[in-house]
Structures are given as C-alpha cells and as structure tokens.
Amino acid sequence: MARITSARVIVTCPGRNFVTLKIETDEGVYGIGDATLNGRELAVASYLEDHVIPCLIGRDAHRIEDIWQYLYKGAYWRRGPVTMSAIAAVDMALWDIKGKLAGLPVYQLLGGAAREGCMVYGHANGSDIAETIERAHEYLEQGYKAVRLQSGVPGLAATYGVSGERFYYEPAKGSLPDETLWSTSKYMRHVPELFARGRDALGWDIHLLHDVHHRLTPIEAGRLGKDLEPYRLFWLEDATPAENQAGFRLIRQHTTTPLAVGEIFSSVWDAKQLIEEQLIDYIRATVVHAGGITHLRRIAALADLYQVRTGCHGATDLSPVSMAAALNFGLSVPNFGIQEYMRHTAETDEVFPHAYSLSNGLMHPGDKPGLGVDIDEALAAKYEYKRAYLPVNRLEDGTMWSW
Known part of the structure; x- marks a missing residue:
C-alpha cells in the first residue's frame, strides 16, 4: 500500500x-x-x-x-x-x-510500446495562403510527417488558428473575451484553394490536416469534405458541433474525407454513437478533459472495435503533464492514429521539465519512471494566475456562432 x-x-x-x-x-x-x-x-x-x-x-x-x-x-x-x-x-x-x-x-504498465514513437502534426498558419505554405515548409525541414494548414480568409479580419507567432498559437486573452466575425461562404470559397496550392507546393508525401472548429452545419461540412477530396486530407477536424452525434451521418453521406472530432468531449458517452456507427475516423478526446488515462483507454478500446483511431488534442492549453500522459497512452494503445503537438513556451518548459522528445516527426515519452514530467514549484510560484478568456464568434450580422 x-x-x-x-x-x-x-x-x-x-x-x-x-x-x-x-x-x-x-x-x-x-x-x-x-x-x-x-x-x-x-x-x-x-x-x-x-x-x-x-x-x-x-x-x-x-x-x-x-x-x-x-x-x-x-x-x-x-x-x-x-x-x-x-x-x-x-x-x-x-x-x-x-x-x-x-x-x-x-x-510499460499499459502493456509496453506498440510502436517506435507517436507521429505528431504541427500547425502551419499564416495570414494568407503563401505564408501558410512557407510555415509548412519549415515543419517539413524539421522532419515532420504531418502538418495542419490554417490560413487567413480574405474579407475576415481574424481567422481561427492564425496568429502572429510562427510556432505558437494561444487564443486565450485577458480582460474580457475578444469578439470575432465569421462568414461561412467566404471560408468555404477559400479552403479548397488553400489545399490545392498546398498540395502543389508540398507534394504528396506529407499528411495534411485542417480544423473547421465546429463552424459548419452538417450539409456544409459534407460539401466542404467533398470539395477537399482531391487533396486527400489526413482528416477534417471538428467539421460541425457534435452535441448531436447523428449529424455526422449527413456528412458521411456526402464525402469520403476522413473525419475527426472530440477535443471537447468529457466521456465515452459523448463519442459512443459516433464510434459505433463509424461516423468518424479519429477520436480526439484528450487525457485531461476525458477523465485521465483510465477513461481514455476505455474510449480507445471501444474505438478499436470499429477501426476508429486516436488523435488526441494537444494544444498549448494542455500542460506538459498532459502531453507526457498522452504520449505514454499513445505509445501503448493499438489504434493510435496521430498526436497533435503545439510547442510550449520556454518558460512553460522550465516550469515543467520533461523527458519526452521529438525526432523525425515522432515523439517519445522517454523512459523515466512514471509519466516522465515534473513541476518546479519554486519557479511556478513566480508566475501568478492571470484571468484569460477564449474568444467568442459572431456572424457578420451579429448572430452568435460557434468559435
């Protein structure tokens, strides 16, 4: 004991x-x-x-x-x-x-390694398509095998996933939530061009991903997925809000583009119908918001029965502790798909020293006992809590919309 x-x-x-x-x-x-x-x-x-x-x-x-x-x-x-x-x-x-x-x-306690490392994807974002492709080339030069493409949309002042930082994206800000404007029609016209030019510039040996961030209706998502089929995406993420899991049936009827969802799921019940009806290809539930390693293993076990693979959320709003846990999980689970990897700041890495590492597009949790991550409490105490909010989103006529 x-x-x-x-x-x-x-x-x-x-x-x-x-x-x-x-x-x-x-x-x-x-x-x-x-x-x-x-x-x-x-x-x-x-x-x-x-x-x-x-x-x-x-x-x-x-x-x-x-x-x-x-x-x-x-x-x-x-x-x-x-x-x-x-x-x-x-x-x-x-x-x-x-x-x-x-x-x-x-x-090792979860059954040992099922692979040599966990394939990760980086975030290539830019104010326009040319800048996004430039960022993607930088990831390729670092050995990444998969890259998510997000680009500013002409006619919109701000776009999800696009920031001024080359390798970092942190949407949470202080004071009160930022309010951004959205146009589905402008976005739908723009994204196919992003991937047409992306494939031409990056070739076919790199996996390309895209995040819609819950902003389309199911029929709009089906149309976008169909438009993107020629470019063979690794996945189209969060194409529509998943509170109504059956909504993904409509998307499936119209496109063969692989679908991923689940970063805001908190239990297997949020994904049960999606998995059992094979309405998705990747489940993105994360170790911290879905009850830890114990519960995430249950979600993965159910998904494995239906050939659905994992693709855990890995943004910077998850600490290195979660990244270490996700990598230990991902290295051992049989139906691992891919792991999102957004780099933390140098200050964060100092507060949370860790054993995980990246090499040639694959991450490994390391072989230190436990999760392989620690916290420097003295250093952590120097950084006081600062209230911060995620943005909210409105249509151009002022209607509240999914951010």
Whole structure:
C-alpha cells in the first residue's frame, strides 16, 4: 500500500494558465496531474480543493480504478468538463506514482510500446495562403510527417488558428473575451484553394490536416469534405458541433474525407454513437478533459472495435503533464492514429521539465519512471494566475456562432 498523505493544487501562468495537482504518499513518492480547463481554470482548482482532495487522504494510491470509480460515481452529478478534468488530474497523478514505485515509465504498465514513437502534426498558419505554405515548409525541414494548414480568409479580419507567432498559437486573452466575425461562404470559397496550392507546393508525401472548429452545419461540412477530396486530407477536424452525434451521418453521406472530432468531449458517452456507427475516423478526446488515462483507454478500446483511431488534442492549453500522459497512452494503445503537438513556451518548459522528445516527426515519452514530467514549484510560484478568456464568434450580422 502507498497511502495518500496530502494533495495540493498549483496554479501558475508561465505565459498562460495551468492547473496542476500534486499527490504525495507515505512512501515519499509523489505524482502530478494536469487539471487545466482553458478559460475556466479556477473552477477546476476549486473542485479539486473543496471537493476532491478531502476524499483522497488516506486512500491507497495503487487503487487507481477504484479511486476513479469513487470520484465518478460518488459525485452523482456525473461528467462535464470541470468534473472530468478534476478526475483526470487525480488519475494522471496516480499513474505517475505507480510508475515511479514500479521503476517503469507508464507506457510499460499499459502493456509496453506498440510502436517506435507517436507521429505528431504541427500547425502551419499564416495570414494568407503563401505564408501558410512557407510555415509548412519549415515543419517539413524539421522532419515532420504531418502538418495542419490554417490560413487567413480574405474579407475576415481574424481567422481561427492564425496568429502572429510562427510556432505558437494561444487564443486565450485577458480582460474580457475578444469578439470575432465569421462568414461561412467566404471560408468555404477559400479552403479548397488553400489545399490545392498546398498540395502543389508540398507534394504528396506529407499528411495534411485542417480544423473547421465546429463552424459548419452538417450539409456544409459534407460539401466542404467533398470539395477537399482531391487533396486527400489526413482528416477534417471538428467539421460541425457534435452535441448531436447523428449529424455526422449527413456528412458521411456526402464525402469520403476522413473525419475527426472530440477535443471537447468529457466521456465515452459523448463519442459512443459516433464510434459505433463509424461516423468518424479519429477520436480526439484528450487525457485531461476525458477523465485521465483510465477513461481514455476505455474510449480507445471501444474505438478499436470499429477501426476508429486516436488523435488526441494537444494544444498549448494542455500542460506538459498532459502531453507526457498522452504520449505514454499513445505509445501503448493499438489504434493510435496521430498526436497533435503545439510547442510550449520556454518558460512553460522550465516550469515543467520533461523527458519526452521529438525526432523525425515522432515523439517519445522517454523512459523515466512514471509519466516522465515534473513541476518546479519554486519557479511556478513566480508566475501568478492571470484571468484569460477564449474568444467568442459572431456572424457578420451579429448572430452568435460557434468559435
């Protein structure tokens, strides 16, 4: 038995906000988990401090499954991003502890490596198509095998996925949410040209991806997918909001472009119909928002039955703790597809020293016991929390729309 003696929440902002849970045991071993929920960070911090941590003290840290069920079923009010992010933080920390006590990286506890490394994709974004292609070439030069293309849309002042930074994209800002304008018709005219020119410039040996960010109706998404078929996308991501899972049936009727969705899912129930009816090709649920490694394994196991592969969300609003957990998961799971990788700032990497590495387009979690990531609490304390919001989106006539 490794009895939990204490647990605490660490909130830090080395360029953006992160929430980390640290669990300590009577054997002198600790584990850390990510609890970051972009734009609502303190809600999860409070959930952990006020409702979860008191229930952990004295429990056996080895009993990961039992503690997961206790926190999920015991709350009665199940699921949702706040609850599941809090449970995920506990779950990650317990896997970290188990790995350290065993002297093994977590992926070895999950059955060992199923591949040499996890293929990742980078984000090539630009104010126009030429700049996007230039950024994509930079990723190819670094050995990437997959790149997401996002470009500014003519006639729109701002576009999702496009920022002034070459390798970083952080949409959360302070004060109050930014309001951006959207035009589906302008976007639909522009994206096929982006990929036509992208294929001409980048060739066919690189995987190309694109994120719609939930902004189309199902029939619009079907039309876009059909328009993009000649360019053989690796996937079209978040083509329409997935609250109505059956909406993806309509998209499937009109295009063979592979579909990916799920970065905002919090449980297997959000993806059950999508997977069982084979309405998607990649499930993008992430380790922090979908209940940790324990629950993400259940989602992947269901998906594997229907030839749906994983494609975990990996934006900068997930800390290096989540990236380490996702890589341990991805290295071991049989139906791994691809891992999103957005680089963290140098300040973030200093606060969260880690063992994972990138080589020739593949990432590996490293072989340190546990998750292979730590937190420098003294350094984290120097970066105070700063309230920040994700943008909101409106149509050009002022109607609220999905951001």
